[in-house]
Amino acid sequence: MKNIRTILAAAAMLSYGAAAACTNFIVTKGASTDGSVMVSYAADSHSLYGALYHSAGGKHSQGAILPIYEWDTGRYLTDIPQAGESYSTVGNMNEHSLIIAETTFGGREELADPAGLMDYGSLIYITLQRAKTAREAIGVIVELANTYGYASSGESFSIADPGEAWIMELIGKGSKPDTAGINTRKGIVWVARRIPDGYVSAHANQSRITTFPLDDPENCLYAPDVIDFAREMGYFEGEDADFSFCDAYGPADFGTVRGCDARVWAFFRTVADGMDAYEQYAMGYDMQNRMPLWVKPRAKVSPKTVFDCMRDHYEGTPMDMTRDLGAGGHNCPYRWRPMTFEVDGEEYLNERATATQQTGFWFVGQARADAGPDMGILWFGVDDAATSCLTPIYCSVQEVPECFREGNGSMLEYSPTSAFWLFNRVTNFAYMRYDMIAADIRKVTDAWENGLLEEVRGVDARAGEFETAAARRRYLTRFSVGKAQELFARWSKLDRYLMVKYMDGNVKSEHGDVLAFLDSDAPMAQHFVENGNGRQIPDKIRFPGYNEKWKRAVAADNGKILKVVK
Numbered sequence: 001m002k003n004i005r006t007i008l009a010a011a012a013m014l015s016y017g018a019a020a021a022c023t024n025f026i027v028t029k030g031a032s033t034d035g036s037v038m039v040s041y042a043a044d045s046h047s048l049y050g051a052l053y054h055s056a057g058g059k060h061s062q063g064a065i066l067p068i069y070e071w072d073t074g075r076y077l078t079d080i081p082q083a084g085e086s087y088s089t090v091g092n093m094n095e096h097s098l099i100i101a102e103t104t105f106g107g108r109e110e111l112a113d114p115a116g117l118m119d120y121g122s123l124i125y126i127t128l129q130r131a132k133t134a135r136e137a138i139g140v141i142v143e144l145a146n147t148y149g150y151a152s153s154g155e156s157f158s159i160a161d162p163g164e165a166w167i168m169e170l171i172g173k174g175s176k177p178d179t180a181g182i183n184t185r186k187g188i189v190w191v192a193r194r195i196p197d198g199y200v201s202a203h204a205n206q207s208r209i210t211t212f213p214l215d216d217p218e219n220c221l222y223a224p225d226v227i228d229f230a231r232e233m234g235y236f237e238g239e240d241a242d243f244s245f246c247d248a249y250g251p252a253d254f255g256t257v258r259g260c261d262a263r264v265w266a267f268f269r270t271v272a273d274g275m276d277a278y279e280q281y282a283m284g285y286d287m288q289n290r291m292p293l294w295v296k297p298r299a300k301v302s303p304k305t306v307f308d309c310m311r312d313h314y315e316g317t318p319m320d321m322t323r324d325l326g327a328g329g330h331n332c333p334y335r336w337r338p339m340t341f342e343v344d345g346e347e348y349l350n351e352r353a354t355a356t357q358q359t360g361f362w363f364v365g366q367a368r369a370d371a372g373p374d375m376g377i378l379w380f381g382v383d384d385a386a387t388s389c390l391t392p393i394y395c396s397v398q399e400v401p402e403c404f405r406e407g408n409g410s411m412l413e414y415s416p417t418s419a420f421w422l423f424n425r426v427t428n429f430a431y432m433r434y435d436m437i438a439a440d441i442r443k444v445t446d447a448w449e450n451g452l453l454e455e456v457r458g459v460d461a462r463a464g465e466f467e468t469a470a471a472r473r474r475y476l477t478r479f480s481v482g483k484a485q486e487l488f489a490r491w492s493k494l495d496r497y498l499m500v501k502y503m504d505g506n507v508k509s510e511h512g513d514v515l516a517f518l519d520s521d522a523p524m525a526q527h528f529v530e531n532g533n534g535r536q537i538p539d540k541i542r543f544p545g546y547n548e549k550w551k552r553a554v555a556a557d558n559g560k561i562l563k564v565v566k
Helices: 012-018 120-130 134-148 226-233 245-249 254-271 275-282 303-309 325-330 419-463 469-505 514-518 548-562
Strands: 024-027 036-044 065-069 076-081 099-106 154-160 165-172 188-194 200-203 220-222 340-343 346-349 359-368 377-382 391-394
Touching (some): 024 303, 036 099, 065 120, 099 120, 099 254, 134 188, 165 200, 188 226, 303 359, 325 419, 377 419, 419 469, 419 514
Antiparallel strands (some): 024 036, 036 359, 065 076, 154 165, 165 188, 359 377
16 A cells, blocks of 8 residues: 555665555465465555455446545546456455455556556455456456556556466556557556465565466466567566566566565575575665565465564564664664665665555465355454554444444544544554564464454354354354454553553562553553552653663764763
């Protein structure tokens, strides 16, 4: 989610600054511990408000109209005929467990169509209303973009259903008006590849499909002119078999690899062996040793592993954002924008990890063949993935929890009942003393997510006992809404706890840890250690100070003034 177009600049770092948004991880059913197909997504934008959107499906009368608004900006684009029947959606998932997510790679600037009327966000949400399967979705996306003209830049889509997962990459064809002013190039060039069962894949704002089979429609689909158009535009010369979509339409450079593909590498190295061989590529130093489009994990991947991979800051790698001086005195793995800075004429970068401060919302969608198409789960959360929490929303719900509801607050209006604002309060407090506060938050997150992963098994069993789909939907809606509001209440209590414990740079001693407090009905004052005089005055206050790297840096910078004279 962003309003940018990556410009392939001569200076590599210019593209690094532009390509800095969303992340998708994809796990096929044969690669998952529970046989589900999973797609993760972080909608990363400094201006996007985190909300969960719902549209009701149903029959539509002939002549009904569907207005189209650009997802990033809200700008009205056009009206199109409504389908005779639409499916209900919640977030990026529909009632048939179809999941569609995206990352923008931008690609060649000249391929933007200023007259296009179908942006990437509209492609996602209209397709969710009109398609039941991943293969159907590919066809709907192509039809919509070619019929109305494509209004965005290059996109990578993750498209999954309970049986299979695909990566689809597309870009517009630019503008070439005829004498009547009609664009003769309206539409897109594209390719879609089915991820082999038992494998995982990912993309993060850099086109990743290179060469592809030209005679395998079961596993690879593409625009008839995808190669010919590249030849026409001067992007490709050679044999058809050697054609690479990425190299033609979204070439990589240091910036797009370091700022984008590095996030793919971080996921791959967590779940698969042999990824150290691509470390130099991920850092942008060896551009020839390109990573594969998909890899086979060393063991089947659990939903919780995917949740946690979305929390990555390159820990344990040379790009570890908690280790350098930029992390400050409390190992904070965040760098405020801009993405680059200059010192004495030399340009340097701020790393762009999977978890980032500007996330509006994020999710891990599960399409589960064993549970039934109307019982897929959208594990949904708002704000920075590393210090927020996912809660299960069944794909057939009929309403959205108040805490996630569109219109409950905005980026310019605080709402005390909004999860987005609550999670931002807690997270921004955590950034001040990340090494300690984030550890407390992570305990709460892990307990919640692990507990709900167990709880949904019982919910699945209970839902299967209902005689009608309508009754099952009502039950799943009550569960999803109730759990989301329960999480909101738990995070509100956590917010107050963290403020009391870490106020003013000290740390109050306590009886038990954060989970002991959250799971107790006792007053907060009884949780913290007091001095025994009955006046709720804290005792055994700790002053942990700063980490060693920070102390040495301060001493080196201003030691002559700060040195204690003995």
